Amino acid sequence: MKYSEIMVRYGELSTKGKNRKDFIRQLGKNVRQSLQEFPNLEIKAQHDRLHVTLNGESSSAVIERLSGVFGIENLSPSVKVAKDIETIKETAAAMVKEQFKTGTTFKINTRRQDHDFEFDTNQLNDMLGGYVLEHVPGIEVKMKKPDITLRVEIRLNGVYLTSEIIPGAGGLPVGTGGRAVMMLSGGIDSPVASYLAMKRGVKLDMVHFFSPPYTSEQALAKAEELTGKIATFGGNIQFIQVPFRKIQEEIKEKVPEGYLMTIQRRMMLRITAAIAESRHTKGIFTGEALGQVASQTLESMMAINDVTTLPVLRPLVSMDKEEIIRIAEKIGTYDLSILPFEDCCTIFTPPAPKTRPALDKSRNFEKLIDVDGLVKEAVEGIKIVDVKPNEKFLNQQSDVFAELL
Numbered sequence: 075m076k077y078s079e080i081m082v083r084y085g086e087l088s089t090k091g092k093n094r095k096d097f098i099r100q101l102g103k104n105v106r107q108s109l110q111e112f113p114n115l116e117i118k119a120q121h122d123r124l125h126v127t128l129n130g131e132s133s134s135a136v137i138e139r140l141s142g143v144f145g146i147e148n149l150s151p152s153v154k155v156a157k158d159i160e161t162i163k164e165t166a167a168a169m170v171k172e173q174f175k176t177g178t179t180f181k182i183n184t185r186r187q188d189h190d191f192e193f194d195t196n197q198l199n200d201m202l203g204g205y206v207l208e209h210v211p212g213i214e215v216k217m218k219k220p221d222i223t224l225r226v227e228i229r230l231n232g233v234y235l236t237s238e239i240i241p242g243a244g245g246l247p248v249g250t251g252g253r254a255v256m257m258l259s260g261g262i263d264s265p266v267a268s269y270l271a272m273k274r275g276v277k278l279d280m281v282h283f284f285s286p287p288y289t290s291e292q293a294l295a296k297a298e299e300l301t302g303k304i305a306t307f308g309g310n311i312q313f314i315q316v317p318f319r320k321i322q323e324e325i326k327e328k329v330p331e332g333y334l335m336t337i338q339r340r341m342m343l344r345i346t347a348a349i350a351e352s353r354h355t356k357g358i359f360t361g362e363a364l365g366q367v368a369s370q371t372l373e374s375m376m377a378i379n380d381v382t383t384l385p386v387l388r389p390l391v392s393m394d395k396e397e398i399i400r401i402a403e404k405i406g407t408y409d410l411s412i413l414p415f416e417d418c419c420t421i422f423t424p425p426a427p428k429t430r431p432a433l434d435k436s437r438n439f440e441k442l443i444d445v446d447g448l449v450k451e452a453v454e455g456i457k458i459v460d461v462k463p464n465e466k467f468l469n470q471q472s473d474v475f476a477e478l479l
């Protein structure tokens with residue numbers, strides 16, 4: 075079937091009262107950004123629905139993109155035809171035929187915006203139903219829960235027929251929930267946490283700590299490429315890389331081994347908070363889940379959280395690893411995350427970190443290093459890259475995959 079339009083139904087937007095206009099505007103903007111590669115499309119975000127006119131572009135490619143955009147409840151490819159009853163009948167039968175399998179049931183559901191059209195909705199339902207029964211042998215009518223509901227809309231500018239409802243990504247349009255900073259490692263969890271933060275409308279900036287020469291160029295490229303994957307769900311993302319080597323060396327030299335990890339994490343969070351505040355963002359997201367590793371106990375979270383008053387949000391807090399992996403696979407980050415490039419934290423993790431660090435001891439050990447000076451230096455050393463949806467970083471370096479073989 076050659077579709078002419080994709081009809082997009084809004085998700086939670088309809089319940090948002092006076093903010094509705096902003097939500098629709100933002101969703102329109104996000105949809106336009108995610109469909110930039112299709113120059114012939116016309117996109118109109120209207121009060122009740124968003125319409126994407128295909129003008130010859132591939133419906134399946136456009137649907138694939140749209141189904142990843144947050145704020146969309148579901149979508150339906152539709153065919154626009156002239157207001158001519160014979161053409162409407164033939165198109166209706168062709169659409170049903172395309173989905174017909176033995177035992178399929180159907181009904182016609184007509185709506186009329188153009189009240190001057192020569193037939194009313196009951197007449198249209200009867201005429202079109204009769205025509206489909208005659209031209210699709212074996213099909214039956216069923217009013218309650220049919221397999222196919224063919225929707226026919228008689229609008230002022232033409233007639234639209236749709237028969238399929240494809241689920242959207244749900245959630246809220248990215249950008250309607252404010253802006254926050256995400257602490258992104260190269261692991262499995264933080265990309266999933268990013269996805270879930272964005273699902274609730276939050277626009278993210280990524281902060282990534284790296285420690286060359288302890289961490290390789292590939293580890294950095296992997297985090298950037300993960301950012302490109304995540305950007306497919308909400309548009310370009312600023313990737314902020316923070317040099318961390320000097321801080322790690324300083325901590326390793328001066329802090330007792332049991333507290334290496336806690337003090338490193340406190341420094342990471344402190345620097346992230348400084349970056350978040352300088353960008354006027356309202357919170358920090360991490361990929362932590364309770365009980366996963368030493369730094370992810372309540373005591374540890376308390377000792378680390380101590381350095382900022384910004385909300386530190388952990389969308390994965392109560393998830394099992396299996397659940398997290400399932401989402402990572404669904405959003406396409408898993409294969410990248412498991413590439414074996416070392417993260418800066420893994421390298422400096424002591425063999426037996428304190429799983430229940432004490433807050434007062436954490437504060438005291440930190441006095442052994444120049445906290446303010448080191449934070450200032452790290453913040454001054456950041457580099458920002460604007461990462462586009464699906465932008466590649468790894469395969470531009472020929473040695474990356476060769477090294478893994």
Ligand SMILES: Nc1ncnc2c1ncn2[C@@H]1O[C@H](COP(=O)(O)OP(=O)(O)OP(=O)(O)O)[C@@H](O)[C@H]1O
Nearest residue numbers: 257258259261262263264281282283360361362419
């Ligand atoms: N190099 C890094 N840069 C930025 N944030 C980081 C970095 N390493 C860890 N984090 C943050 O700290 C969280 C906990 O990291 P940790 O390595 O303890 O656990 P993890 O479960 O392996 O997480 P992940 O799978 O996201 O790496 C990460 O989810 C991320 O939010």
